[in-house]
Amino acid sequence: MPYIPHTDNDIKNMLAVIGADSINDLFNEIPAELRIDTLKNIPDGLGEMQTNQLMQEKASLDKRGLCFIGAGAYEHHIPAAVWEIAGRGEFMTAYTPYQAEASQGTLQLLYEYQTMIASLMGMEVSNASLYDGASALAEAVLMAVRANRKSKSKRILVAGSIHPHYLDTANAIVHAQGISIEVVPFCNTQGKVLVEAFATYENEDITAVVIPQPNFFGVLADVNQLTAWAHQHNALAIAVVNPTAVALLKEPGQWADGVDIVCGEGQPLGIPLSSGGPYFGFLCCKKTIVRQMPGRIIGRTVDSEGLTGYTLTLQAREQHIRRSKATSNICTNQGLAVTAATIYMSLLGFEGLKKVARACYANTHQLAALLTNIDGVTLMFQGHYFHEVLLQLPCDIDAVLDNLCEQGIQGGFNVSPYFPQLENALLVCATEVKTEKDLQHFANQLEFAIHQVA
Amino acid sequence: MLIFEKSQTQRQAALQAPDIVDTVLDIPKELQRSSKAVLPEASELQTVRHYTQLSQKNFSIDTQFYPLGSCTMKYNPRGVHKLAMMPDFLKRHPLAPLKQSQGYLSCAYELQQMLASISGMSTVSLTPMAGAQGEFAGVAMIRAYHEDRKDNARNEIIVPDAAHGTNPASAVMCGYKVKEIPTGADGNINLNTLKAMVGPQTAGIMLTNPSTLGVFDQNIKAVAKIIHEAGGLLYYDGANLNAILGKVRPGDMGFDVLHFNLHKTFATPHGGGGPGCGPVGVSERLKPYLPTPMVTKENDSYRWLTKKDCPKSIGRLSCFMGNAGIILRAYIYCRILGLQGMHRAAEFATLNANYLQTRLQQAGFTLAYPERKASHEFIVTLAKEAKTLGVTAMDVAKRLLDYGVHAPTTYFPLLIPECLLIEPTETEAKEDLDYFIDIMIEILNEAKTNPELVTTAPHTLPIKRLDDVKAARELDLTWNFGE
Amino acid sequence: MSDIPSELRYSESHEWARIEDDGSVIIGITDHAQSLLGDLVYVELPELEINIKNGDEAGVVESVKAASDIYSPLSGEVVAVNEALADAPELVNSDPYGGGWLFKIQPVDESELTDLLDADGYEALIESDDT
The missing domain is CATH 3.90.1150.10 (Aspartate Aminotransferase, domain 1)
Structure with a gap:
């Protein structure tokens, strides 16, 4: 019985307390015609040793080139300490820090993460992570539609040089809410979107402009010009950036007069390739629109005796309170990956x-x-x-x-x-x-x- | 103390950064960074010690009983984690050639097959990255199905008042209006209310069964009939699947689509708030709309199915294939459990829940549904204690922390006042359940004799109750670098 | 017992309305409503100069653990909002009928006021809610 501690004696005593004859009796509220005795296509269980052998065989098929x-x-190189610490049971087997007093480890770490990633992006605030870079872009788009009260069009312009999977993901997630994502073509000789390409939108109501840096081709665009264009046209500017590159490239908070929202893929910060996940998406923004931000946010406060502590805050935005009017349906995010990234950033430093x-x-x-x-x-x-x-x-x-x-x-x-x-x-x-x-x-x-x- | 406050200018774990030769950085000045980012400046030991000490301020499954209702905090096997962290798996690039990916793809394919069997569904896509994204995918498929049939008047999704908040939020993300259906006094959905609610505007219903109230809705077949006759589809929220694993299949109940929570039922680590993983399974009629990528098997080799293969798919929900490493862990867990293990997970989760429920009732606690058997979880309401003793569910939850037990879920579902939703899971031993019962009795005594002890708890943790109001009014979300 | 000033009119969704000398109407939430919500941490108010209809959502009041929509009890144009609440949402808790007012409307049809509850009617409503 894998991982089940009950002895025969336990079972007997527990059933006696409940007043049931058998464990099966506990399921008798379920209509008999719905109950099944077996499942197809499920092999017999394996011991840990056999499982090791099975998985080593599988892993050997994924030859590392x-x-x-x-x-x-x-x-990237990942320092050994990153996953040694992130893999500690206290981080790995805790859940969302609803009970702040019993979760100060995770909460303080997330506050430190918010500080690090916001500072790296040159932004004021960050949330505690989203699923991955592509879905973070979708959330950034939804956020921009809520935050840009001057625009009614729900039209988003996206540089055509963005990762095509990001474009697909954003489309799949936002289209049902009447948002239209329009692709601005890139220059075929320079591999980047030029500000001239926006000329056709000169007199239109645009909600936000999505600007990748570096773009899918690795090319650097004139992001200052593109950000300025967005703001001149009452559109929000959304940056999609690589966190390693931002150490050398101008941080989005300094593009022209500063972008409104930054998102991207956190994987380069200490997360192994591992077939595509779990990674994490980061999302930062200006403080003025923080209430439109999706996902968990950690705040610093004090306890009843004045000691500093950390807690989930702005929860009234979230689905467990706001339900159908929440900023997003996101609940669980990528806590463990963020734990690793925080340790990675601490080890590397700027x-x-x-x-x-x-x-x-x-x-x-x-x-x-x-x-x-x-x-x-x-x-x-x-x-x-x-x-x-x-x-x-x-x-x-x-x-x-x-x-x-x-x-x-x-x-x-x-x-x-x-x-x-x-x-x-x-x-x-x-x-x-x-x-x-x-x-x-x-x-x-x-x-x-x-x-x-x- | 924050890691930043322990930092010293120029200090670093120098070993971890690459040596660099002086290369010319041929990047225009206006695109280069000129300011420093505030990252820690610490030695490797300082970092290791700081985060190790932080970890020790957490409650976790590895260190405490964690009966958080609706979250299935069961043991996360170390062996599974270790195998999923094998270098060959970690180093595989998500876009690696198929020839060098057959190991991973075979695991994903076999998991798709096993999950289809467990749920009674035709096909499974593993890509959604959490339960909420699975819900989004599921409702998006319902929408795609109706649109494909030009059945465009359907604009409402029905959601019970006891549902997880993600249900209505997901429905809205798919462009639907949410119509809430109240729960009947017995915890089941009232069929007459439902009949009056459905119509040509009904796109579908989102349900959890057993519900968030910890009881199995016996009318589920009738519910399915009403929805299907109205032209709608049924969505199954798999948060509570651990209760019925190998006992009942959502497909047999009449559901058209469901999501699994691999981080609940299949024991992948909760990670302090993720990563989760929310694969979706569908009946035959929704198959064309499943999110991509998926894995298929052709002549003994595996390959990805993409939008090209599935033109009606609702599309891609992540850059690659979702939380691939979590999928791998769930696969390994399923192989360890096997058929017998799956049956037993549900059996012993249910045994533990019913044992706790009976003992707590005998000790004087009020159950929300005393006439019903517990599924894998159940609800205690402290409404009476709140009124007579001035001790709330929150107070009891905080006092439990003092005794070294993580609190159950509090104040959910919203319709039960002062509630604790308790889910022990199958991996807890009887002694641990007995300890929980003992301390619940002790706390009830304290509430009667010394209520202040309970209302000011916790007393033994690094901090006392936090000022949430200050946290929300005076937002402090990043360390102020100037301080 | 919560404070229910006799000179005001009330909605079933716990807003109050007070007609001013210039014919405009000030709107807020009742003492009963603020005490149910607990300490407010944020108030979202309608945009100036927009026209809203009686029963429309006109804003949101948020406490730490709850968020509640504000419905306009009257139809008309929003002519003022209480900007002090941006920095001091607690005014709604401490002074719901004074410094904690929410917004001011120029009503299109003053007779809508008479459709609202008077103080006795509102008191009866919250008493029946309690049982």
């Missing part, structure tokens, strides 16, 4: 995070230099990029990636299916974990693969 894929999830960002920048630029030495490989776009870069290859990407896979290399992400105008487009990323030897090895193997395929 040398990974040059980014596209929304980034391989100087450390800057070094990580610089190393990523340097490695990707060196990789681009090596790869564009290969015959027929060119940079897709002119201009500045951060730790990802889009290459154009002289042949079919899938075939090349397949070939690289055989050599133990995960050679990047094929972007062409999402953007048919970008032919044979390969998105590559080299973070700080890649050595010079790794980069050279990739370059050699890519040259070989192109030779084979072309």
